[in-house]
Amino acid sequence: MPEVLLETRGLGKRFGAVVAAEDVNVSVTAGEIVGVIGANGAGKTTFCNMVTGYLTPDLGQILFRGKDITGCTVGQATEAGIHRSFQIPQLFPGLTVYENLLLAVGVFGHRRPPWWQPLVRPEVENEATAIMERYRIAESATTRVDRLPQGVRKLLDIAMAMVGQPAMILLDEPTSGISTKEKFDVMGNVIDALRKSAATVLFVEHDMEVVGRYADRVIAFREGRVLADGTPGVVLEDPAVIEHVVGRRPGRAPDA
Amino acid sequence: MTLLRRVRLTTAGIAVATAALLALWPLLPAWAAHTVGVSLGGGLVVLGLLILIRFGLVSFGQGLFFAIGGYAAALANQFLGITDMLVLSVAGIASAGAVAWALGYIVRGHRGIFFAMLNLAFSMILFGILAKTVVLGSTDGFSVGVPTLLGFAPDPEAGRLTFMLFGYIVVFTAVVAWWVDRILASPIGYAGQGVRENELRLRYLGVSARGAVHIAYIAAAKLAALGGVFTVLLIGHVTPEDTAYWTKSGEFVFVAILGGSGNVAAPFIAQTVFELVRTFALQYAPDAWQMLLGITLLLVILFLPGGLWSLADRLRGRDA
Structure with a gap:
């Protein structure tokens, strides 16, 4: 039985009236490559920020390797083995x-x-x-x-x-700002290197083609909540996900 | 040039310069030896500024720690009867270290102009206190006796500046400069570049930017204090205006820009140039002294933005 690396229980965060996270329960097993999708403002980056200690959740618990790391600092999360990359490098x-x-x-x-x-x-x-x-x-x-x-x-x-x-790395939109031509090269290099390092990966991504190709599992967020969680085949075909996140059927050529 | 080679080259340079200064002692006229001593003292303060500049910070209040060092040594001498220069140096360093540790909690969260001006504010508070304290001679300050070293007292006929004091300052400064150079080349020194370039990334590398700034601030304060001790021992007198006043702090920033932050030797070279120019300018053109300073600074900023040290880099034919 592979180890559960990251687990969040009932995570909640509000910014004034905006609900950035509500009752987020996610668990990631060691070695998984998890894609996180959702429209702008769905709470993907807030989730990353809470897990890496940049933001403190209002509610809930974050467990890493069974240890409670809720409310720890960025430095402590880094030391524990959770690192991240950024949407803007x-x-x-x-x-x-x-x-x-x-x-x-x-x-x-x-x-x-x-x-x-x-x-x-x-x-x-x-x-x-x-x-x-x-x-x-x-x-x-x-x-x-x-x-x-x-x-x-x-x-x-x-x-x-x-x-x-690190045991786990969070990639915040690894292909944003990269041309369509380059994005599979970049992502291929990254996933290749990350597999060699045996890191568990959680990546936030807007490009459904990239998600479909590289993720073992997909978590869809909507308005701070987890909308769907499962294999790419199931989640990307989920009608609610298609309506609120994808906006079109996967597999069709992108507009760009 | 690799970093390791640069560190070795600097170490060799410091060793040669130290040996040369000690060997030159019999040939140096009293005023020149005094200028060297005072330049090393001031250079230590500027070396502290160099550390802060590597962190992307500048302090307009290093006079605060320069004064704490000078006054701590003078007080220990005058009121506790301590004459040993080593003990007086430690007293200066320890006092400044303690004050910087406490103030560090306030300044470490600030950057840029706020960091610079907070330090100016602290230094002016100390100036005000010193200038109003009658028992310390108010604005006139007070005198310091001739120091001894490890039980050896200099010949009473020899005056204040003996080989003992000169050698002590030269060797102590050399050891400190060598040590600072190693620290700057170490991970904590490189963390400074991280603070200057991108604090967010540094935090995600598990380094506390505020903690690193705090350490640099204390180090700079200790260097300034040691410079203050040396200066007071050389001059034999301490006043608020020559230590804590804001023009003194401004002078240190001036010299830091004049020298550049390329090497630990730069502050000492620049301070020596500064002292020499001041000595001659005050003698031959006392009214034009401030103007001369202004023009020098203007020329350096326009034509040598890397300071005097970048001349050395240019001579070696690589860009700074």
């Missing part, structure tokens, strides 16, 4: 791709190695190089991040989130 724009990864590898868990040692030691350099190769961004190594194309930025953002080998 959060990088160190004035540094190169390589320097970004050096910095990430070097400061991650900075209390463990003797912190007065120079950051750039062979093991740090090797890990940064290995990550660049795993995510196929090594050819941009010496490019400053603010001069990178969006697709590479997205990859680097996810690569940065994978520093420290």
